[in-house]
Amino acid sequence: MFSAAAIAVVIAHIFAVWRALKGPTVFDRVLAAHTIGTAAILLLSLLGFLTGRPEFLDIGITYALLNLIGTLAVLKFFRYGDLSHAGEEEPAET
Amino acid sequence: MSEWFPELLSWPFLAAGAFFYLVGSIGLVRMPDVYTRMHATSVSDTFGAALLLIGMMITAGLSLVTAKLFVIFLIILFTGPVATHALARAARYAKVKPVLHKPEGKSSSKP
Numbered sequence: 001m002f003s004a005a006a007i008a009v010v011i012a013h014i015f016a017v018w019r020a021l022k023g024p025t026v027f028d029r030v031l032a033a034h035t036i037g038t039a040a041i042l043l044l045s046l047l048g049f050l051t052g053r054p055e056f057l058d059i060g061i062t063y064a065l066l067n068l069i070g071t072l073a074v075l076k077f078f079r080y081g082d083l084s085h086a087g088e089e090e091p092a093e094t
Numbered sequence: 095m096s097e098w099f100p101e102l103l104s105w106p107f108l109a110a111g112a113f114f115y116l117v118g119s120i121g122l123v124r125m126p127d128v129y130t131r132m133h134a135t136s137v138s139d140t141f142g143a144a145l146l147l148i149g150m151m152i153t154a155g156l157s158l159v160t161a162k163l164f165v166i167f168l169i170i171l172f173t174g175p176v177a178t179h180a181l182a183r184a185a186r187y188a189k190v191k192p193v194l195h196k197p198e199g200k201s202s203s204k205p
Contacts, residue, residue, distance in 0.1 A: 001105045008112035012119035019122050027128045027185040034177050035135050057162035068173035075184040
């Protein structure tokens, strides 16, 4: 049953890569990258179960954290042009 | 209980998790704009991943592996909405317009 779930996650990978390639706006690509990261974590832990290696889960945990930081960094870069910008609290325009 | 029980109990969880994961990723492909795609991936992130991880926890039984799986589940549960929220704000700030009506090109059933 693990291989079936792993195949499903690989198909989810393919969809996410397709969306990353086709996505009109840059935010589709960031969203696809985030989804690929989460899917990679699940595929990693599923394969860890299939091959009987529990160490994969540690990689999954670190990658889950890195995935969030990466997404936030890319978003900040697209918003302020550079990562060192302090970022001001702008009024919520409509 | 004989040893096949946890293996068999995890099958429905894994199947449901894989199903919802695919539902989320199909939504990622078919939705018209960024905001609805975010909505679709949050389904697969939270629900599909949770069911898959629970299925794995059942086969792992009470051990360190289950603890690690639970930590992964918590991290995915917390980082998903944070990333989606930041993405939505960034898209909104960049004035990405949500698609509010079905584009005329596709002939919908309504006249």
